Amino acid sequence: MTITNQTAGQLAGMHATGTREIQVREAINECLRQEMELDENVIIMGEEIAGGAGRQDQGVEDAWGGPFRTTVGLIQQFGKERVLDTPLSEAAFIGAAIGASSTGLRAVAELMFVDFIGVCMDQLVNNAAKMRYMFGGQVKVPFTMMTRIGAGFGAAAQHSESYYSIFSHFPGLKGVVPSDAYTAKGLLAAAIRDDDPVVYFEHKGLYGSVGPVPEEPYVLPLGKARTVREGTDITLVGISKMTWVCTAAAEELAKEGISCEVIDLLSVSPIDYDHINESVLKTHRLVVVDEDTPICSMASEICSRVAEEVFDYLDAPPSRVTAPHTPVPYSRAMENEYMPNESRVKTTVRNLMNR
Amino acid sequence: MELDRESILKLFKTMATIRHFEERGIPETGQRGMSASVHSSAGQEAVATGVCANLTNEDYIGSTHRGHGHCIAKGVDPKLMMAELFGRATGPNKGKGGSMHISDMSKGMLGTNGVVGASIPLAVGAALTSKVKKLGRVAVAFFGDGASNQGVLHESMNLASVWKLPVIFCCENNGYAMSTPSEYALSTAHVADRAQGYDMPGITVDGMDVFAVYDAAAQAVARARAGDGPSLIECQTYRFYGHTVFDNPLTYRSKEEEDHWRARDPLKLFREAVLPQGDITAAELDQIEADAEALMEEAVKFADESPLPEPVELYDDVYVNYPRELLKRGVNMAV
Structure with missing residues (x-):
């Protein structure tokens, strides 16, 4: 279920040196690490992003990187200023990430499951998607919302939906649905570097999927099948x-x-x-x-x-x-x-x- | 209060500008057939003025649907605002926003906002930017008594407190959420009481007294700049008109109540506080009011003479870079 190494190289138009087989979750983690290394304005926040790091007495060493371990190790490398565990307050932290992104940061916020979108939809739809337009082009909102889709895990109706089409309905938002490790990394980099708000949909059934991924940072185009x-x-x-x-x-x-x-x-x-x-x-x-x-x-x-x-x-x-x-x-x-x-x-x- | 003469006069000038903008601009907008949703902040001038007098151009504010005063106090040009209300291309939002979305990023003005409470986390996010990038800036989230019951405020206050962000939550309690009295809708006697739940100072001040607001905001801003975290200020104020131009407030509040608050007009209270000290004369204040009135004449003229946006501009600024063709693909547009 993976595309060939050759296809990956061709699609990126890049050399295949330094390419190795890694999991989707590792590709996501590597991308976040590289983008944060490349641009100090990139920050990431969400529930269990570090995991346990909010407790002073535990320090940063206890960070576990969240339930899917896509953010493991980030707080050790980048610190609490840029890797922020949040209270369970999606409306506030998604909104704050949008506010931060409109004032000079390039914030990534994680909504643990897309099923939870109802509690923060207003921020995404009425602020992130519309600010640039309503403001007559005065502002860029380089905000990325990472979230999870996908059934097949016995997680029932509030942790399994694949709500991507609703986001496509809103002018001002972009959305990507990577399907393997190679696209997971390249599209996440594209989402983070893009100057518009992008929703990044991770399928829970793909995290363990292994495929060829170049070690160096690369970007796949948004809007291309x-x-x-x-x-x-x-x-x-x-x-x-x-x-x-x-x-x-x-x-x-x-x-x-x-x-x-x-x-x-x-x-x-x-x-x-x-x-x-x-x-x-x-x-x-x-x-x-x-x-x-x-x-x-x-x-x-x-x-x-x-x-x-x-x-x-x-x-x-x-x-x-x-x-x-x-x-x-x-x-x-x-x-x-x-x-x-x-x-x-x-x-x-x-x-x-x-x- | 340690304000010099010039700063004191500036407070009055800001309040007078807001008052005249509302009194002139809103009916003029209506006469041009624009906008069903324009909300006058007349009566509430002391809040925006007293708070923003503590801010620099670099600081941020998030505003509300009743936000003309916040814009003016933060330095947005009333002439451009008038153009925006009239739907002209010269407005700060190029005619795409109108009254409820006026913004000016060059002044740290993150927009008036049409969804009650929605701008609060934006201000929190701006404060986060300041903290992460060590910019030394503060952010103010303005909201009303209605928004004080929105979950997003409570989440935002908790988040700002947990992260010790340089943000000031400023509630303009004007007594009514549309027509619903705050005493009916609030579980606490004062909005400021809610600060306790989020471990931040909470204070209720006379929102008709610009000096009281200024002092409270000065403390909160100092606390924020020192890195000690957020504060909540509740300003008790009153809107002289209805929720919009379409409702008759006497259907839900009494003439006596209106008269009581009209007698506490912030511009009048200013005169009563300042003139007896003898340093500033009534003639000076009259002149400031006359200037504000003249400025609105100029603003209306500027807006009327400004071009309308081209219809095809409706496609611009949905995204930073996006093919216009894709925005109208398959929908049989005329332009």
Whole structure:
């Protein structure tokens, strides 16, 4: 489920020296460390960012780097001024990160799970997304919100959702959905260095995924999708972890003589419509595989754009494989059915090919 | 209070400028068919003036929907503000913000804000910038009695206290959140009582007395600059008009109450406090008021003569760099 070393090098347009295999969580951690080394204005804050470091008597040595260990070691290197554990006050610290970013810092704030967005949505939507516009261009808000998506862990409905499409709805915000270690590092660097607010979505099911990552800092472009498998019969667009559901299904379908092109969306705002259209011009068919619920989703957005823009080239209706219009269930018996899987993708593709 | 003559006159000038901006600018805006949501701060001039007199150009403030006074006190040009209210391209926000979003980053003015309480964490964040970058600046979060019941204020006060940030929480308690009386909506007698819960000084002052506000803010600013952390100041004040120009305040408050507060007009109280000392004359203050009135004449003229924004400017400044084509792709725009 990883892309090849060669592809990684090609995509970045860079030499492959100093590239080694690391996990997504390590790639994120390395990126944060490098960006903080490169720019002293970069700070990071959130719940359990250091973990335990807020207690004077414990000192910084006890820091554990949070539940997914993506921020481990940062406080030891950069200190409490730049690596800030926060009280459980998302509205205040997300808002403060936005205020800090609009006054000269480049703040990264972590919302532990995207399901918690309700408690701080106002700051993101009414301040971060709109300040530059409302202020007539007077301010830049180079703010990054890191957050987590993804079901499949028996974590039930308040720790498992994949709410990225709602952020794409807001002008002024950007959003990225890395799918492996290489894109995790390159897109996080891009998010931090970008002068607009960017939401960075980490899939909980990808942290352990190992792939080739250059040691040196690098930036992948925001708003660009990539093709991870070439094909001629149908285009599959995957989002985050769903990219690998698409490639697995494509592998199987190839045995039946169906050639799938797989696109890894990587960015949910801006959306790389041109990349998708170009593929559909070749394949004439489209399936978007999205772990989010279907209504007003990334999948429905992409399908509607393709229908509007390249309608004459389509041989089948643009289609979706998504979660159903339900919250994420707890029991594995139900959760396994909830998530898009290879089987559903294969069935959908076969149906479209047989029309 | 250790203010020299010039500083004392400047307090009056700021208050007079705010008063005349509100009295002239709001009806003029309405006459031009602009904005349903303009909130007059007439009556509350002493708060913005007394607090901001303690700040430099480098310090930050976050403001509210009733924020014209904060802007003027922080040094934003009333002529440009008038242009913004009229929706002109010469406004500080180029006509994209209007009354509820006036900002001027060159003055540390982080915007008036249309969501009650929303600017509070922005000021906390600006204070964080000052602390991390060791800039020695302070930030003031202005908010009303209505916002004092918003969760984000409480989170922000706790966060600022935990991080010992150089921020001043300044509540303008004007007695009403729209028409809901603060005595109904507040669980404590004073907003300032809530400071105890966050281990910071909390003080209630007469928000109609610019010198009382100035003194309280001076202490809070000194504390913040010394690195000792945040403070909460509650200023008891009154808005002379309704929530907006559309509500009749006499449907929820009495004429007697209004008369009581009108008698405590901050400009009037200033005269009563200063003139008996003999150092400043009524003629000087009259002249300042006349100048403020004349400035508004000039501001209205400037705004009227300013160009409107081009319709295509609606696409600008959504992002720092973004293809305009992508903003209107597939939506059949006319421009």
